[in-house]
Amino acid sequence: MKAITASLVGLCAAWLAFNLAALAYGESPLQLLVILYRGTWGTWYGVGQVLYKATPLMLAGAAVAFALRAGLFNVGVEGQAALAGLGSAAMASWLMSVAQNRFHKLHFVAQFVPVQWLLILATTLTIGCGWALIPALLKARFGAHEVVSTIVLNRIADAIIGFSLASGLALRGTVRTDDVGVHLPRLSAIGLSAFRGSAVSVALFVAAAIVLLAAFVRRRTVLGRELPLIASGLRACEAAGIPIKRRIVQAMLVSGAIAAFVPLGAVFGFKGYYELGLGAGVGFAGIAVAILGAGHPMGLVVAALVLATLEQGGLSLNGRIPMEVMEVLRAIIIIVVAWASGALKRALGVAVPA
Amino acid sequence: MSALVAAAHVIAMAAPYGCAALGGVWSERSGVVNIALEGMLIVSAFVSIAVHVATGSPWLGLFAGVAAGGLVGLAHALLVERALVHDLLSGIGLNLFALGITRVGLRALYGSSSNSPNVAGFGWAIDPTVILAIVSVIVTMWALRGTVFGLRVRACGESPNAARSCGVNVVRTRIFAVSLGGAIVGIGGVALAFDLRQFQSGMTAWRGFDALALVVVSGWRPGRAAALAVVFALLQWVQIGAQGKLGVFGFFVQTLPYVATLLGLAAARPGRISGAPKGLGVRAPS
Numbered sequence: 019m020k021a022i023t024a025s026l027v028g029l030c031a032a033w034l035a036f037n038l039a040a041l042a043y044g045e046s047p048l049q050l051l052v053i054l055y056r057g058t059w060g061t062w063y064g065v066g067q068v069l070y071k072a073t074p075l076m077l078a079g080a081a082v083a084f085a086l087r088a089g090l091f092n093v094g095v096e097g098q099a100a101l102a103g104l105g106s107a108a109m110a111s112w113l114m115s116v117a118q119n120r121f122h123k124l125h126f127v128a129q130f131v132p133v134q135w136l137l138i139l140a141t142t143l144t145i146g147c148g149w150a151l152i153p154a155l156l157k158a159r160f161g162a163h164e165v166v167s168t169i170v171l172n173r174i175a176d177a178i179i180g181f182s183l184a185s186g187l188a189l190r191g192t193v194r195t196d197d198v199g200v201h202l203p204r205l206s207a208i209g210l211s212a213f214r215g216s217a218v219s220v221a222l223f224v225a226a227a228i229v230l231l232a233a234f235v236r237r238r239t240v241l242g243r244e245l246p247l248i249a250s251g252l253r254a255c256e257a258a259g260i261p262i263k264r265r266i267v268q269a270m271l272v273s274g275a276i277a278a279f280v281p282l283g284a285v286f287g288f289k290g291y292y293e294l295g296l297g298a299g300v301g302f303a304g305i306a307v308a309i310l311g312a313g314h315p316m317g318l319v320v321a322a323l324v325l326a327t328l329e330q331g332g333l334s335l336n337g338r339i340p341m342e343v344m345e346v347l348r349a350i351i352i353i354v355v356a357w358a359s360g361a362l363k364r365a366l367g368v369a370v371p372a
Numbered sequence: 373m374s375a376l377v378a379a380a381h382v383i384a385m386a387a388p389y390g391c392a393a394l395g396g397v398w399s400e401r402s403g404v405v406n407i408a409l410e411g412m413l414i415v416s417a418f419v420s421i422a423v424h425v426a427t428g429s430p431w432l433g434l435f436a437g438v439a440a441g442g443l444v445g446l447a448h449a450l451l452v453e454r455a456l457v458h459d460l461l462s463g464i465g466l467n468l469f470a471l472g473i474t475r476v477g478l479r480a481l482y483g484s485s486s487n488s489p490n491v492a493g494f495g496w497a498i499d500p501t502v503i504l505a506i507v508s509v510i511v512t513m514w515a516l517r518g519t520v521f522g523l524r525v526r527a528c529g530e531s532p533n534a535a536r537s538c539g540v541n542v543v544r545t546r547i548f549a550v551s552l553g554g555a556i557v558g559i560g561g562v563a564l565a566f567d568l569r570q571f572q573s574g575m576t577a578w579r580g581f582d583a584l585a586l587v588v589v590s591g592w593r594p595g596r597a598a599a600l601a602v603v604f605a606l607l608q609w610v611q612i613g614a615q616g617k618l619g620v621f622g623f624f625v626q627t628l629p630y631v632a633t634l635l636g637l638a639a640a641r642p643g644r645i646s647g648a649p650k651g652l653g654v655r656a657p658s
Contacts, residue, residue, distance in 0.1 A: 173582070
């Protein structure tokens with residue numbers, strides 16, 4: 019209830035700022051709102067685009083929210099997602115080349131689509147978890163603050179991606195990998211022909227399933243139930259016999275695993291390859307989604323849809339007001355919701371976690 | 373002579389990192405976690421260029437840029453200390469806001485989504501912003517160590533409760549320290565913009581976050597942070613000079629500062645001498 023009120027306060031603030039921006043550009047706010055609606059929820063194409071953009075956002079939000087449950091700020095979703103995207107695309111295109119090469123010893127095995135997906139999945143998860151393992155171990159073993167280490171790891175991930183694309187993974191003269199071969203079908207290809215032309219794919223359902231799975235782990239497993247205890251106070255956990263260090267590592271690993279699926283929709287559902295800068299900024303957007311969604315699975319989905327609507331709406335409004343205004347609105351929502359949720363907690367007499 | 377020119381160039385490249393790190397030191401020594409350095413940098417870079425273009429005066433641009441950095445610092449401090457927003461959330465929100473608002477401003481003023489028109493800058497052999505950056509390093513080292521205000525700031529960062537019990541107004545001290553830090557970050561933003569003679573969308577390119585890493589590796593000490601900024605800039609200069617011909621070696625040069633940061637983080641474990649203010653992120657007693 020508190021979370022919903024706080025989010026509504028944030029949306030109201032954004033709406034107010036939207037009106038001010040519209041007036042500043044000499045446009046009618048109501049007219050702009052109509053254009054925004056037509057470009058997003060008013061047509062099936064718009065809906066599809068919003069859903070496509072919401073797919074990585076809800077995953078990034080779920081990744082951040084899971085670690086946040088243990089009091090850990092995973093700012094590294096950006097790097098974990100980018101590396102996993104590059105790795106999965108590289109794996110998929112390599113499998114494709116093996117499947118086409120009749121003289122390769124793995125030629126026979128690599129032809130089967132389930133085998134391909136299995137290997138791609140394994141690569142994705144290994145990279146996502148592996149990259150999250152570094153800040154997790156630094157935190158658990160040395161008490162290193164995860165915000166700084168994940169920010170730094172994002173920069174290292176950037177360097178790795180740039181270097182590996184420059185030294186062989188990219189097609190000659192470009193900054194993108196080869197085609198991945200296997201695809202997640204678009205929604206328009208599986209009977210929902212109304213979405214024709216929009217980029218939304220089956221990845222949406224995969225993302226929704228992962229968000230639900232994360233919520234299940236959070237609520238129905240020992241790991242998930244112990245995380246808030248770790249967040250609230252370390253000394254008491256020690257007394258109760260909770261393996262704090264192991265839980266911290268596990269929380270970051272799950273977070274990294276979820277983050278690894280962030281680029282899935284763009285790479286396998288839309289583009290068919292990974293390219294430099296794909297999905298940049300999704301890490302901080304994920305933090306926004308996690309705050310807005312207040313950790314609840316439905317909240318995460320709604321928050322992802324709201325931010326995706328702003329993003330897509332910005333494109334449709336671009337002729338009237340610059341789409342950058344929508345970025346400012348997003349920032350306003352984050353700050354106001356963060357303020358309102360804290361203010362609400364205090365107003366209702368609930369202890370504020372340190 | 374050319375060595376001198378190169379050294380001056382490296383110092384100029386180090387100014388944004390160094391100033392942002394100093395701002396981070398001021399903020400975090402007072403107990404406020406600051407990941408909004410990036411936002412402060414880009415806002416001050418934009419404002420300085422905008423005012424320079426509008427008035428034709430680089431001095432007014434410099435002052436406006438520094439003031440803008442200070443204002444973002446003030447906003448962060450007020451959000452954290454008065455509105456009690458979590459300092460990381462405030463930082464993330466302000467960064468996104470800053471990035472967005474500068475892009476809106478770029479569109480509104482110059483009708484471009486990439487860059488502003490060129491400005492003349494100061495045209496001095498050594499840019500006044502760089503001199504100001506060096507001065508602020510010395511002033512910060514002295515002020516944090518040897519003044520009453522510096523002592524109060526450090527007290528608020530180490531233990532807000534103890535500071536309060538000695539009659540220090542923790543909230544006000546922190547607001548002042550973070551705003552001052554923001555103004556110093558502003559010097560770095562102006563230096564960055566004047567070095568390129570224009571504003572470019574997203575031109576800070578994670579420098580604020582790199583500066584945060586410098587703060588941590590330096591152990592929250594201003595002198596070391598500034599020295600590390602120069603090393604950082606030197607590594608970048610080597611890399612740019614080699615134009616990607618270094619191969620694997622270039623990759624190592626690029627990631628070296630970050631790996632060093634990770635190692636520094638691991639070494640600074642609690643219980644050892646870490647340098648991290650103990651009251652970092654602890655809100656003032658009400």
